[in-house]
Amino acid sequence: QQQVKQSPQSLIVQKGGISIINCAYENTAFDYFPWYQQFPGKGPALLIAIRPDVSEKKEGRFTISFNKSAKQFSLHIMDSQPGDSATYFCAASSGETSGSRLTFGEGTQLTVNP
């Protein structure tokens, strides 16, 4: 019940295209859903996050869509650029029951071809 399932495992997109990464969760106590971007040899960097009281959040080229009833959320990267090539992790936490420890998905390796 604590798992977060992420797909696809890898994704190849052409420059200017849309990258879409999906995550699903089981624990209905989760109340915070961040996405992290990680480059090789670096630590994860917070990209964007959403709480379940909204269905969508947009920051620049990055958008989170959230479907509470389906227990799913996704990251959309518009106008994908080669510099976006990295590993993306979705995560979830519940402040009340877990002290806000993050449960991560397995990661998606995104490659944006020029």
Next chain:
Amino acid sequence: NAGVMQNPRHLVRRRGQEARLRCSPMKGHSHVYWYRQLPEEGLKFMVYLQKENIIDESGMPKERFSAEFPKEGPSILRIQQVVRGDSAAYFCASSPKRGGWEQFFGPGTRLTVL
């Protein structure tokens, strides 16, 4: 405002030795989390600490691993009698508050056990 700092960045130990990993949270942050990332895998929660207190250690292996966050100084993750399976990247994250707030990650310590 300096980010989360971790040292050393790379650590090589022989089987049976001890490894000490240090983490200095962002200024003003009193909540520290440790995560482990095995090769080609996502991040797994290990332990959550506040100053002088371990809040949640449900992700820590039962033996050989310990963590502390003293009143003064950095948080330390200690691994005694390391084995090859301990080889991984260890990340520290800090947060200003408990309960669903953003966690900011350090660059990680990459531990290699020979």
